[in-house]
Amino acid sequence: MKVAEACCGINSQDLLESYSSFWARIDRFRDSDLTSELRPKGGLVRTWTVRSTMHTIPAKDYYVHVLGGPGRRFQPWFDNAAKRRGIPDRDFRVRFLYQPLLDHIKGRTVTSNEVKEFMVERLTQRGLKGRMKLQRGWSSKPTYGPAWTGVSEMSHLGLLVNAGRKGSESLWMSSADYLAAGRSVPDPEECMVELVRKYIECYGPVSREDIAYWSFLLKKDVDMALEALKKDLTNEDLHSGGEYFSFGGASREAPEPPGVVILPEFDSLMMGYKDKSRFLSQDIVKKVFGGLAAVNRTILLDGFVAATWKRKRNSAGMMVDVSPLRTLKAGERRSIEGEFASYADYQGTSISVEFK
Structure with a gap:
């Protein structure tokens, strides 16, 4: 947990590959050290956050990373993709697709395939096309599948988290069930400011460009967060002509790197x-x-x-x-x-x- 916090999340788009990131930073690390915490009510959670990539983050900072991350930047993409597939707006998706799914899976995990089948059924019930021809990535071959699953959007909205694997399939769980009880949903703008603060603490001194690159936040959002933090920030002179930010004496001193x-x-x-x-x-x-x-x-x-x-x-x-x-x-x-x-x-x- 300390490593995930010190790095402001460990990139885990490929979960098995990311184990080596922990090994590189923890003496005598074993995979069980990670899996013992990467579980419901555990200390770690894996979800989409900065740059819209999977990261393993401290569970206590879940909403900071998810609601404070670049999810809002992707909302127009979700809306446009849904519109092209004949799916109504986000309010409809939350009320008639996502919340019913969360009620259906309360207290348990489900596979990606179970989510797909549930969405096909819900869309059909609402008089919408449940399955359609889809173009996947760069493949020239179209495939047929659910018109909408919502897994990515639900994850960016802080409703759903990755809960491991069952064979070759990913497992998913309601974030309310996965996280420790008693966590209230904070204000997204406060989360964004806190995310930028954590990044500067971990990586500072950093430039505006570094913050935007790491987080994939819009420039205006980076500026807003820096404005909210300015009374605590220190401007560092790195002899590069740019503006760099840290928290001065509060920033962590970098130890001597290993050989x-x-x-x-x-x-x-x-x-x-x-x-x-x-x-x-x-x-x-x-x-x-x-x-x-x-x-x-x-x-x-x-x-x-x-x-x-x-x-x-x-x-x-x-x-x-x-x-x-x-x-x-x-x-x-x-x-x-x-x-x-x-x-x-x-x-x-x-x-x-x-x-x-």
Whole structure:
């Protein structure tokens, strides 16, 4: 929980990949340390928040992240998508689709397929088309499916949370049932200000551009939050000509970075700043941030990205290919191999390392 709070949420779009983000930050971490808290009434929750991507966040901060995040920025998209599919406005969706679903699943989890079937039935009952031809992503092949499920919109509205998996299917649960009892729903604007405050505490000093990049809030919302926080903020001079914000002495001092850190795809550090120069040279940014929004696995040496890595499982265990982004000394290579030996112990497998 402390790591999720210190990082203002751990990116977990790929849940299994995100376990390695926790391992990189916690001595002797085991997956059970996370799963024991990632449960109903537990200390952690996984849901869509900043950048509209899945994050594992402290349950106590759920509404701050969800209602204070960029959900309002996506509301026009939900409205337009619903309109194109013949689904009425948000008030209708909440009253006649979402609230009945929440009543139906009260106190239990349901699979994605169960949500789909429920929505098809409700839409049909209201005289609307329950199923239709859908275009999925970049596929040229249309598929047939529910005209509307609402899972993403309900999550952004703070009504539904991810509750794990059942086989290959995601499980979902009412946020009111998942969270500890007694949590009232706060004002969204207060949540937004608190989210920006938490981000500055964790990542500061930061610029307006960093805040907008990390949160995906609109510029006007970032400005409003900074205005609300201005009496507590300190303007930092980083000799870059820009305006940077922190909470002065209240901000956390960064500890000395470990000698070697192995990070997974889309790690929260990589996504924490628009300006990557704190840990990544400008001339190699594109080697970490690839096409189609890819963010490669990285290896940090003394706090700076020195290599990317890929893995492939085989009958002997795991093969790791390390691609250096600068010349590595023999001692640095040995340190990387040693860290992958620790990673192998965590993964419960053997790992062979090859430098490209």
